[in-house]
Amino acid sequence: MSALRLFYLILAVSASIHAITYNVTVPTEWWQTNVMYEIWIESFKDSDGNGKGDLNGIKSKLDHFVDMGVTCIWLPPIYETPMVDSGYDISNFIAVNSLYGTLDDFDALVTAAHKLGLKVIIDFVPNHTSDEHEWFVKAKQGIEPYYSYYVWNKGVYYGDYLSYPNNWLDAFNDGTVWEWVDEREAYYLHQFSVHEVDLNWRNPFVMTEMKNVLTFWLDRNVDGFRIDAVPYYVESSTLENETRSDKDVDSTNYFYLNHTQTKDQPENYPIVQEWKEHINNYTVSKGNDKVRFICTEGYSDIDYVMKWYDYGDDFPFNLNFIRDGDIANEAVLDTAEDIYGIYVKWLDNMPSGKTANWVLGNHDFSRIATRIGLYRTDGFHMSVLLMPGVFTMFNGDELGMTDTYLTWEETIDHFACSTTNTTYSLISRDPWRTPYQWDNTTSAGFSTNSTPFLKVNPNYLTVNLATEKEADFSHYKNIQQAIALRNTTVWREGTVDVELIEDQVVGIARQLDGEEPIVVLINWENSTVTVDLDNYFDGLPDELSLKIADIYSGLSAKIGDTYSKSSIELPEYGSMVLLGTTSA
Numbered sequence: 001m002s003a004l005r006l007f008y009l010i011l012a013v014s015a016s017i018h019a020i021t022y023n024v025t026v027p028t029e030w031w032q033t034n035v036m037y038e039i040w041i042e043s044f045k046d047s048d049g050n051g052k053g054d055l056n057g058i059k060s061k062l063d064h065f066v067d068m069g070v071t072c073i074w075l076p077p078i079y080e081t082p083m084v085d086s087g088y089d090i091s092n093f094i095a096v097n098s099l100y101g102t103l104d105d106f107d108a109l110v111t112a113a114h115k116l117g118l119k120v121i122i123d124f125v126p127n128h129t130s131d132e133h134e135w136f137v138k139a140k141q142g143i144e145p146y147y148s149y150y151v152w153n154k155g156v157y158y159g160d161y162l163s164y165p166n167n168w169l170d171a172f173n174d175g176t177v178w179e180w181v182d183e184r185e186a187y188y189l190h191q192f193s194v195h196e197v198d199l200n201w202r203n204p205f206v207m208t209e210m211k212n213v214l215t216f217w218l219d220r221n222v223d224g225f226r227i228d229a230v231p232y233y234v235e236s237s238t239l240e241n242e243t244r245s246d247k248d249v250d251s252t253n254y255f256y257l258n259h260t261q262t263k264d265q266p267e268n269y270p271i272v273q274e275w276k277e278h279i280n281n282y283t284v285s286k287g288n289d290k291v292r293f294i295c296t297e298g299y300s301d302i303d304y305v306m307k308w309y310d311y312g313d314d315f316p317f318n319l320n321f322i323r324d325g326d327i328a329n330e331a332v333l334d335t336a337e338d339i340y341g342i343y344v345k346w347l348d349n350m351p352s353g354k355t356a357n358w359v360l361g362n363h364d365f366s367r368i369a370t371r372i373g374l375y376r377t378d379g380f381h382m383s384v385l386l387m388p389g390v391f392t393m394f395n396g397d398e399l400g401m402t403d404t405y406l407t408w409e410e411t412i413d414h415f416a417c418s419t420t421n422t423t424y425s426l427i428s429r430d431p432w433r434t435p436y437q438w439d440n441t442t443s444a445g446f447s448t449n450s451t452p453f454l455k456v457n458p459n460y461l462t463v464n465l466a467t468e469k470e471a472d473f474s475h476y477k478n479i480q481q482a483i484a485l486r487n488t489t490v491w492r493e494g495t496v497d498v499e500l501i502e503d504q505v506v507g508i509a510r511q512l513d514g515e516e517p518i519v520v521l522i523n524w525e526n527s528t529v530t531v532d533l534d535n536y537f538d539g540l541p542d543e544l545s546l547k548i549a550d551i552y553s554g555l556s557a558k559i560g561d562t563y564s565k566s567s568i569e570l571p572e573y574g575s576m577v578l579l580g581t582t583s584a
């Protein structure tokens with residue numbers, strides 16, 4: 001769609017063994033410079049006092065995004081749903097969840113957002129429908145074409161004993177993916193909950209139906225889609241058993257098997273490409289009125305993830321700071337080398353001319369501040385924000401919100417509730433879905449209702465947007481300033497050089513001829529370190545001035561101070577954004 005400059009790799013001739021400088025893809029379209037903000041609708045803002053967030057609530061808070069510098073909001077599923085899986089179980093793809101509002105409310109939100117220059121993208125969830133969806137209700141009655149919208153199998157006889165066609169397991173650890181339906185004398189396939197029935201992506205009618213769904217929302221003026229669960233669309237047609245993994249888990253646990261037949265199948269890729277083409281055709285039919293984009297979500301090995309770039313995907317989410325490529329394993333973020341390694345892995349593998357993406361948090365996993373510690377959170381955000389590409393952030397992370405402890409009685413996550421009072425906390429996603437902390441009033445300003453759907457984190461009296469806006473230094477202000485630096489020529493076009501310094505600092509330099517460089521240094525360890533940037537970066541000016549610093553290390557008092565590049569002392573867990581001062 002655009003003449004993007006190629007993404008080159010230069011092996012710099014310098015003293016350091018790590019020195020790699022990357023040319024960047026110069027952004028030409030709005031989405032390439034986005035900060036894309038995930039709003040967890042239920043916990044963001046309640047407009048009518050029922051204790052649950054809604055679309056009108058979001059509309060009333062759009063100024064927050066303008067103030068922060070966020071340019072694109074991403075709404076998780078807004079569709080009609082029985083809410084078995086937080087709205088990812090959809091019973092009607094062209095209607096709005098009544099808990100959140102109406103289609104008119106949605107239209108009003110999009111219009112209001114556009115007026116403020118914000119883009120709106122929505123989740124597209126094509127891996128399955130709810131078992132309450134009209135298509136599945138008809139399929140169960142044997143009515144075509146709906147019966148063939150799903151994946152059915154008659155099972156296998158072992159003597160007189162009928163059993164599942166194979167050993168595949170669902171991702172919610174309920175055991176088999178196959179569910180028996182008496183009326184049809186057949187099993188249907190579900191890779192997730194038994195209430196989420198997998199669509200048959202080998203059936204062209206399913207493609208037609210889902211393209212109509214895309215068109216419906218394009219007509220409502222959305223700016224793009226985040227496409228959910230891309231590795232799971234198509235299963236191997238041979239129905240071969242999967243083999244045992246190396247994980248020491250119960251035999252009904254999803255991770256008991258290697259998902260060689262049910263995940264990352266090659267047929268998934270052209271499906272997404274066809275949606276992208278459909279969206280492009282829509283744009284052409286509107287006289288190229290605006291640029292629309294898609295991005296995809298999938299926790300897979302880097303090769304499978306990178307392949308999406310070749311199939312019409314503007315970018316796949318980079319979830320490597322959350323999972324290590326295998327959905328079963330948490331990302332390891334213990335050392336500076338770990339962080340450095342994750343940055344370089346993406347840059348080394350991304351195809352030429354593409355836009356990078358970085359994600360630190362989302363609705364499915366523990367908050368970043370909880371995973372790495374608050375004292376490292378500012379530095380980590382500064383570094384991802386000043387890397388080239390799109391940063392995808394989860395609501396509340398800009399405040400340094402942390403996971404909230406919830407008792408068994410307070411737990412509402414459906415999957416946690418189906419466990420026990422001793423194991424629920426391993427499963428529950430409630431701790432990072434508690435209400436957004438706007439201010440120090442009732443329910444943190446989230447709702448006039450003093451008993452919201454999930455309790456507010458007790459730290460809201462100090463950790464809240466209003467307080468952080470008033471403070472001289474805060475997580476929020478640091479993020480706001482780092483976002484503002486993305487609106488510079490050096491951020492957009494400058495090279496990027498990522499270095500591991502003294503084994504404990506991640507250093508990032510953005511440089512461009514004729515522009516002041518941006519340097520980010522994050523000390524990942526609880527010990528002071530002095531760094532000589534000459535050993536790691538070429539071409540920096542002798543002096544750099546401190547622009548942004550984390551709020552805990554004491555560096556805030558030194559904002560505006562000048563540092564010699566050959567000797568910069570970083571306190572324990574200290575992080576800095578430094579700017580060049582040569583032509584000042």
Ligand SMILES: *[C@@H]1O[C@H](CO)[C@@H](O)[C@H](O)[C@H]1NC(C)=O
Nearest residue numbers: 008009010011022023024495
């Ligand atoms: C990187 O970009 C610079 C400036 O445009 C250019 O001189 C250089 O040749 C590029 N590197 C490679 C490997 O092409």
Ligand SMILES: *[C@@H]1O[C@H](CO)[C@@H](O)[C@H](O)[C@H]1NC(C)=O
Nearest residue numbers: 163165166167168240241242
């Ligand atoms: C597949 O797995 C099932 C369940 O473990 C087993 O009963 C069956 O024999 C296996 N089939 C093959 C072909 O190995």
Ligand SMILES: *[C@@H]1O[C@H](CO)[C@@H](O)[C@H](O)[C@H]1NC(C)=O
Nearest residue numbers: 243244245246247257258260
């Ligand atoms: C299955 O998983 C184990 C451990 O992760 C791995 O060593 C093996 O190569 C995997 N097998 C296949 C066929 O992917």
Ligand SMILES: *[C@@H]1O[C@H](CO)[C@@H](O)[C@H](O)[C@H]1NC(C)=O
Nearest residue numbers: 273274275276277278279281
């Ligand atoms: C897009 O439009 C072209 C030209 O009309 C057509 O050939 C193609 O099939 C369309 N693609 C999709 C996915 O609808």
Ligand SMILES: *[C@@H]1O[C@H](CO)[C@@H](O)[C@H](O)[C@H]1NC(C)=O
Nearest residue numbers: 407408409419420421422423
């Ligand atoms: C969990 O529930 C059981 C049975 O209801 C009860 O006996 C036990 O005390 C509970 N344990 C905890 C940690 O709450």
Ligand SMILES: *[C@@H]1O[C@H](CO)[C@@H](O)[C@H](O)[C@H]1NC(C)=O
Nearest residue numbers: 439440441461462466467470
């Ligand atoms: C509540 O917040 C307001 C405005 O942010 C502040 O002026 C006030 O001191 C705070 N009150 C308490 C009890 O923290």
Ligand SMILES: *[C@@H]1O[C@H](CO)[C@@H](O)[C@H](O)[C@H]1NC(C)=O
Nearest residue numbers: 069483484485486487488489
């Ligand atoms: C970005 O920079 C341009 C020119 O320097 C300025 O006009 C514009 O207001 C800035 N935008 C933001 C969001 O700061």
Ligand SMILES: *[C@@H]1O[C@H](CO)[C@@H](O)[C@H](O)[C@H]1NC(C)=O
Nearest residue numbers: 373374375525526527572573
């Ligand atoms: C850092 O080290 C100091 C002193 O060694 C210790 O008191 C402090 O708890 C450590 N901080 C963290 C976050 O571990």
Ligand SMILES: CC(=O)N[C@H]1CO[C@H](CO)[C@@H](O)[C@@H]1O
Nearest residue numbers: 085088089127192196228229
């Ligand atoms: C992995 C993933 O994100 N998949 C979505 C598809 O379906 C499951 C079950 O609804 C959801 O939990 C996921 O969010």
Ligand SMILES: [Ca+2]
Nearest residue numbers: 046048052054
């Ligand atoms: Ca509400």
Ligand SMILES: [Ca+2]
Nearest residue numbers: 198232233234
């Ligand atoms: Ca599927």
